Amino acid sequence: MAGFHLLSPYFLVSLKELYSKQRECSSDIGRRKNRQEVDLAQFCLDRGTILHELNHVVGFEHEHVRPDRDQYIEVIWDNFTSEEFKKEMYIVKDRKRWSVFNESYDLYSLMHYGPYAYGNGKITIRARDSYFQNIIGQGKGFSAKDIRKIRKMYNCLPDRPQDVIY
Ligand SMILES: [Zn+2]
Numbered sequence: 001m002a003g004f005h006l007l008s009p010y011f012l013v014s015l016k017e018l019y020s021k022q023r024e025c026s027s028d029i030g031r032r033k034n035r036q037e038v039d040l041a042q043f044c045l046d047r048g049t050i051l052h053e054l055n056h057v058v059g060f061e062h063e064h065v066r067p068d069r070d071q072y073i074e075v076i077w078d079n080f081t082s083e084e085f086k087k088e089m090y091i092v093k094d095r096k097r098w099s100v101f102n103e104s105y106d107l108y109s110l111m112h113y114g115p116y117a118y119g120n121g122k123i124t125i126r127a128r129d130s131y132f133q134n135i136i137g138q139g140k141g142f143s144a145k146d147i148r149k150i151r152k153m154y155n156c157l158p159d160r161p162q163d164v165i166y
Helices: 009-016 047-057 083-090 144-153
Strands: 025-027 038-040 073-075 125-127
Touching: 025 047, 038 047
Parallel strands: none
Antiparallel strands: 025 038, 073 125
């Protein structure tokens, strides 16, 4: 959480709107209704998963659906056991709609799924650089780029003029 503005009004609003139906780990992307629903079933109650879902709440998509993802990962379609996830992976998001805030593809992102996502033990996502194969889907906390993107989206860059003490 280093560097994350816990006291940002946006983050407090998100937490106030936290609401659990205890079915799965999921959230809408960005604010949709008056009350944002975040599903956190028992098996989702670890730090990484909660931060991942709250990062959806504040407006971020999965890293592996970026338009440039095929340069960094290979999707192994035949190994998916979930049609729903396959569908999600097919839809490579439109860059105009989902800003990447001028950050390059992030294999360390908390918003990146791991190698075995929806594969029932088989690899569904292969990092093109094998060094990253066990890094994708780290699930522990924000990467440096995750934090930079949050700061950019909410205009809380440390070097913005109002943060400078003269
Ligand atoms: Zn997610």
